[in-house]
Amino acid sequence: MNPPPPVSVLEAFGLSGRPEPLAGGQTTVWRVGEAVLKPDTHTAQELEWQAQVLGQVSQSHFRLSRPLRAHSGSLLVEGWSAWTYLTGRHEPGRWTEIVQVSQHFHQALAAVPRPAFLAARTDPWATADRMVWGELPLDDFLAAPYMRRLAQQLRPVHAPPQLIHGDLTGNVLFSEPDAPAVIDFSPYWRPAGFALAIVVADALVWEGADEGLLEAVRSVPDFPQFFLRALIFRRIVEELSPLPIKYGQEVSDPYQSAVDLAVRLASP
CATH class of the missing domain: 3.30.200 (Phosphorylase Kinase; domain 1)
Incomplete structure (x- = not known):
């Protein structure tokens, strides 16, 4: 400690x-x-x-x-x-509520202008973010598991960018009867649908969710493309970050089913 x-x-x-x-x-x-x-x-x-x-x-x-x-x-x-300090704790399984919090939070942020400091970030998360949005090449990571398969399905996305919290999954705390608490703001300048896709990807890969969670995001335009990018984002971060990843489910390959689902959703 x-x-x-x-x-x-x-x-x-x-x-x-x-x-x-x-x-x-x-x-x-x-x-x-x-x-x-x-x-x-x-x-x-x-x-x-x-x-x-x-x-x-x-x-x-x-x-x-x-x-x-x-x-x-x-x-x-x-x-x-x-x-x-806000009361509450992260509770795996409450992904639909986290999706709802994300929607409300990003509506509240919609008019905030882009902060200049985002362009200067060089941490693994900022690097991965730029790669999935075509601002840096993916070439060095295509040999990593699933990367080429996911990247082959990428298509342009035309949704407008805005200020988002790019790491909501573990940073929404629940403590009834209070409203959910949002902590550890991780700012990015991307479409709000990308933040939702990161929540879905995290839930599937880290916490054992199944594809029924897609019902919560079925009305999000271009969600399959956001979902591909969310999985690529997490894989690159795992390659770049020195921090260990703790998966909440005991499976030999936590990415397999999520990647299969993402490719199926994005396929013509």
Whole structure:
């Protein structure tokens, strides 16, 4: 387990008490009272942008975790950020509700302009995202399992891009009777249908969902193309990321059935 935030960070954010580790977050997330602290690789500019955007989003169908300021006004102290603590937990199996949260959340974000810092990102997730949307070549990854088969089905998508949360599956928390909570905003500039497809891909590959989940997204235009891209995105991230992947289902090949389904849906 990684060390908790130092006392100097707690004092800077006006917090007191013993940090308690929270599930998830690669054991680097800590709760102190009504705040959550985590090591943060975002720039101060990115955090200021998140504070502004998330502070303006209406929360009629969901709750949002927002960044907290230190006494100095800063959102980042010694590499740590603090966020509002929201009750709830990730519950595998509630994928249809996560799809609904995604739809409401992205409706609320539809008018937000593209942030300039997205173009400067070079992390594995940003690299994979650019590859699946044709902004970087896929060639180096076509030898990875299923990649060529998925890539052969790709076709242009004309849906308009907007600000999306590209990692909702494990970042929607449930705690009745409260509305679902959205945490750990991962911004991308893509069609909202891509965010939905990532949820579906994650549910099928990581959590054992079956194709009945497609009923929740049957009205999404171009969904087969978004689904192909979501699977390619996750495969590239697995190739590039140093973080271990934990599958929630005990199968020899978690991608097989999802890839078969995606190819079938995308085939003429």
